[in-house]
Amino acid sequence: MSAIIVLLSGLAAMACGYIFYSRFIAQYIFKLDPDFKTPAHTQEDGVDFVPTNRFILWGHHFTSVAGAAPIVGPAVAVIWGWGPAFAWVVFGTIFFAGVHDAGAIWASVRNKGRSIGAVTGDVIGERARNLFMVIIFLVLLMVNAVFAVVISNLLVANPSAVVPVWGAIIVALIIGQLIYRRKINLLAVSIIGVVALYALIGIGPNVPVELPETVAGLPQNSQWIVLLFLYAAIASLLPVWVLLQPRDYINGLQLFIGLGLVYAAILISNPTIVAPAFNTAVPEGTPSLLPLLFVTIACGAISGFHGLVSSGTTSKQINKETDVRFVGYFGAIGEGSLALAAILATTAGFATLGEWRELYSEFGEGGVDAFVEGGAAIVATGTGLSEAIAVTLLTVMAVLFAGTTMDTGIRLQRYIMQEWGTIYNIPALKSVPVATVVAVGACLALAFGAGGADGTGGMLIWPLFGTTNQLLAGLTLLVVTVIVVRLARPMWYTLLPLSFLLVMTLFALLVQLVDFYQQGNWFLLFLDIVILVAAVMVLLECVSALRKHFRERAAT
Template sequence: MNSLLLILIASVVFLVAYVTYGAYLAKKWGIDPSRKTPAHTMNDGVDYMPAKAPVLLGHHFSSIAGAGPIVGPIGAAIFGWVPVFLWILIGSVFFGGVHDMGALFSSVRHDGKSLGEVIGVTIGKNGKKLFAIFAWLTLLLVIAAFTNIVANTFVAVPEAATASVLFIAVAIVFGIFVYRQGVSLAIGSIIGVALLILSIYLGTLFPLQLGKTAWMIILLGYIFVASVTPVWILLQPRDYLNSFLLYAMLIGGFVGVIFMRPAIQLAPVTSFTVGKSTLFPMLFVTVACGAISGFHSLVGSGTTAKQVDNEKDIRLVGYGSMLIEGILATLAIITASYIGADKFKELLGQGGPVNVFSSGIGDFMTSFGLPFATGKSFVALAISAFALTSLDTATRLARFIFQEFFDVSGEGQPSPLTNRYVSTCITVVLGGGLAFKGWKAIWPLFGSANQLLAALALLALGVWLKQSGREHKMATIPMIFMFAVTLVALIQLMFANLGNILLLFFSVALFILAIVLILQAKAAFSKTASISKK
């Protein structure tokens, strides 16, 4: 089997899906380009602020991608490349795309509030509180997992660490000139990309070498600062410029596969049981980003919904971003599949899935003349940039949820726990404490919690669609499957973590919260439509 065929199949399937199924969802749900979005009606210059479609696409994709669509498919390669590839295709089109677009759309129609607000309207205040707790706990796992991944990447590829630090400075300058000095987006983009390339070059000359613990402490301090500053200073410009890294990496990998045409060496299917893992449910939990990921719903209904300039952008940003991530996940499984089992295990042991992916794409790029070391460093920078985006976006989202949870009045009245600095500090301290458990211990639980969050997001979307008189089966059918997958996975993790009190607590707490929310949603879903069609 030639890997070129895999990437071509994925590209054609996703393009057709965007044109057909994406348009179908927009029509059925009633997306209205003439309707004003919260970014305009509630513009505060901090969190609510309209962004042009290319900028918002860059922010949203950079936030949802992180290292997830790389770590997940490569980790699931133990089951063979065929089940992973099929799940990426089916999941992106009928599960993740619906989930992401629906979460973004429903949030836009609820003043850009989090998905918990949608649950509050459709299921009730208790459901909203329970979902907020669930989402916040999941975001702590996101912070813990991605802090580890970024720190490991910086230790393994110190050139990427230097480039990342310089890139943050470039993004701040870009934000100031474009949003406050009136420089056009086109000119700013050209200069910003040039400075980005310079940052990569300087990184190769002056690699920043620190230990993992030092990097983790620095990263936790960074995400605190980044998550409380106005979006125009860092979040929007950095994520927009990040998108160029992504596009370059995707194009480089795609072109490299075309020229190199590497043959698939990994077995199509290995076994239903590999070690202590079974294909069901662990394949669908391990491959989260790249197929469907609950974290995406928090991004869509958190930062992204507050920046949508026009409802017509929802399909591009929500559904389109998920399909682009599917391409990235396809490249990831190719990098794990073309090198053979022995080499795969060796690279995995040296630096984890990110090392496998960076080495693979770097190798593909040599087919059109780029030195392997340069290609690998560039890919490592791109991955760390996405993971950093996911980190501070997750922290900002956790802050939103924390503030909403303790805003008892619903009117934003100030109190210590609704203060953005206090809520962010609590989130960073707890997420950081969990981070020191290590990503290998966190990732399986993160995957289960993340996918269960996706099922809950689909549940909230399904209830809202039904109660507002819209078609809902496109959300409820994948919801049932995701609940079956994730509840079984959590039960398995409970038994696996009997000796680890902290991880056992998370497993049990998430399972109980999910069951209670399912029961409350079932009652709400059976009721006759009771809310207006927003």
């Protein structure tokens, strides 16, 4: 199969989804109002609530939700064949992710910019809110702890990426000042930022940076983990316009340039997809495609983490409510296009089927390494760039996205701590510095408490991330559906995707429950049961709220 056919058909379908389907959802389901005063204006504080240009906010939202997940998920899931992965990414983006992301922003904007967990308390009830917040906390804990491991491993394996990765922070700080202090034209600032980023990528291979073998008993990867959390803590305390927004915006631009290079290389070299469309010879031990495909590929099709970003940071920066469509739905389109690139890089970036099968010798193989290896081969062949530059380019792309997700993830975890402080009247947790210390402390406790000196404790609970994350997405759509029903608007456009997602996710949780029991993994078995029970209870609370609403409507 020609990679060009798959590429063009995927992009065309997603473009149609944005042009037609998102317009319908915005006008007839959410009924976005350009005159509605958003929390960015009514609660403006210059730190978290800041009215933001929709293009800059799109960059923040897109890069925050993307991370490494839309690369890792598809790069693992192609073991079942590129066909199922392609179908889920394309249709998931159009009918699931776009509606979910825009819906979470809209629900938060209409509820004073509060997180989807806090909104649940008003829409459904306190018990549902408390259970929902536990699931949210677990997802954030997993994301922050594991992405730190992913980034640290990439920096250790690719020293040439260190200068551009950390240099991007300095570029972002300068960009923020140029936009907000100097009021320089956005196009000029964008050009400056992109040129600076790619200059750093060119310098990277010539100035590789490696940390000492050990420091205070910590190996290189653990040193990077500590530095990453220290940076993320500081970044989460800064006003969003100083670092978070400009960093995400510039990263968004460089991603599209990177994607453009990958796509252009595919159009020029027309590589053949060597992997089968449906892999009937999966390695022994590979789980069933159904339901695992739908939790293996989360970001890039639909992801509960998106709802946390949408209702956590993005909703606080929406200038006009009508920007929700562009920022939320088109942000999902951007991530879908990245997942599509990951599918092509990991199936068309290898010379032979045998070479591909050698890499995908067992379930869980592939991931970021397969994306970098396959994508670099395509870029080098199609554009004439050296293999070293291509590898550095794609590594930096992956690391910068994982880094921006960590930035946002720590800030979100701080918001959750503060919301808990308000809900349970704990004055200390309402404090920004205290909430930040608690948030980072929880991540470090998991990383080093469970993982020892390697700091890889997050990997201990990572097997539950896919199901927990997708469960969160289903529950977010459930809350949005309740809001839509209460406003007497058609509910099927949110109800159908949430029903499919909840069925698949609960099915996957039950499959994992059996696996953990057979493995004797009692810790994950216990966590699986806790998450399963919490999800069922939230679901029952939502059903109860809907039944009550319909009874009240019938009585009137």
